[in-house]
Amino acid sequence: MRPGEISVEGVSRRFVVRARETHTLKELLVARGRTGAQEVWALRDVSLEVGRGEAVGLVGRNGSGKSTLLRLIAGIIRPTSGRVGTGGRVGSLLELGAGFHPDFTGRENVELNGALQGLSRARIRERFDEIVAFAELEHAIDRPVRTYSSGMTMRLGFAIAAFLEADVLLLDEVFAVGDESFQRKCFGVISAFKERGGTILFVSHDASAVERLCDRAVLLRDGRLAFDGPVHEAITRYRRAMAEDTDAPAPNGGGPAGTGEARIGDVRLIAADGEPRERFLAGEPFGLVVVLTGSTAAPTLHLEVRDASGLLVAEDLVETGKLGWNGDGEGLALRLDVASPPLQFGRFDLTLALLGDDGRLLDRLPRPVPLLVYPDGESRGLVRLEGTWRPGSNDGDA
Template structure:
């Protein structure tokens, strides 16, 4: 069920999705022989698959929206419907302004054409005239960083080169709406940073961005709003941190449900409760650099479990892991787990930077398979420190060393 307590960001609506459903027909006959035998037997060898079910949403101009969910939840299908790549089976999608879509690796590229020819082809698909493409061609190639291969057929491109050129074309069409589907997961780290910088520039310019990604840290870092889908239905719409936390809970439930016999055996273990506080303080006290942080978890296993471990991980608000350890790493030998018992981690002299941090706990077997997790079971705050930002606390000192003589090589 959609969380109706969340308020849609204010502003004019740029995309309106009304009761959109999308059905695909899945064939059960795999071979040509089976299809010939089944020909004319009606629908018994076909099955309807509903990728989307009655999806409605309002996207406000100038917002960055993350479409999140497990594999097969319908998020990429929804993005293609919004981009006009797929027609909905029922319902409507309306939007204002030019859309640029990066939905599939190399989509809009012809493998037998060169990079140069594909720039003009893809730009025309995205709505640019020949003259406009001429004017922006040098910028597109420079951004892509593959000038040496621009006259090579794209069928010889690596996946990273595909993405570089496709992204470069899309962002130089001056779109009002940018649709991005997992495209930032491909390419080297330097180019990914370049793409993220471009997305932030678009945000500053007030453009609307819809982003599909499995990188939850990107969602919490970039997005103003998230839509969480499950089996084609919207189950949450609202603030990114809440949506990400709910997705993590759903993924853990699916992992246990789909784990088969091993999950049945391991799934009878549980974390019963947890407490997180600074040493000598209460659970809601701020954690000051230099404090010892105490994390306790109560665990049990109904059938008994040998060779197990407990783990703690601390994340920033963007979902980035900033600290983690396990009893195994610390050399703590744990006897057979049956009746409830408590494990305590004491993290000495913590030096976290200003902000809020979330504590995640896990009960695992000795091979590192998760038996039970409590994501974001607790949080703590580190007070504001005016002289620096980041996840690490350290006192900075800056000195002006005065004028120095630089060599010509240093100046260049």
């Protein structure tokens, strides 16, 4: 196999779980077979091919087999049946503190992990300063790892996995304890890793993180591969499965939204060249195309942009009558062009609704349109601050 390639062919993995562990002969005799050994199949007949340079997310509920699959690919455990192949060197961060000796210093753990990956002492020393600087542990690198906080441990583990020349990077909930600043640095390093042709497998329950990082997603359900394809479709299926499992009500109560006198048809985000796209760099122009139908009086189109937490970021009310609506039933296509968007970083949801002249709801888009924005530099925050500095007087006058 070429470096960076991953092949999983018909893999199944079985575990034997006992209700009560027995460690001595006496405990075994007292238990008299009441240990309750049970077979649990974490994975069943999973096949997956990942090419060099791909970033693939693994999504699914707890117990669906995501972490087990990563451990099989990392070579930590063996499959019960099937075959797993990985080309090149594998860097992994599968759980907090995994691979660290708590009594070794951070420096010693970097050297140990590098040696386990087959790197020479000289090569480890070449990358050492870069690893420490990224982890922001200059002040603590010679302290035992057991004295580190969870965040410090995660930063060091990620830095080692990302900077020690791996061909494949396996990440399991790597951002679970990271703050916003750490996440931004991680995304930058991972983007550079991808550009160099590195392969990434990423497990997370944070759908927005999977959408920002991955080009493709695999949905696992009850240990089986349920879907392999576009990230947005995988996330949609994942959320739908969760709703079915919890008997949650369908959006809008399962019925049509609004009176239906006018409808929102095709809605899509596009790049400057007109091609459909959901992901944009900060400041990159984009457009929104909306097709409306109906034969009622000119409705008002209501647009909202919200961040991942539901905070309203922007809102717009569009009078369709001023843009060509004539109510003849043939429909109206509208396009919003945003030449210099202020959004800096994050996942945003665009919601659309049509309102009548008396404020009644005519139609509402059943699902938000996802908009993913990547940072283009070191600036921070939700939006870009556009402005021009100039000299001013001491009394505050312009």
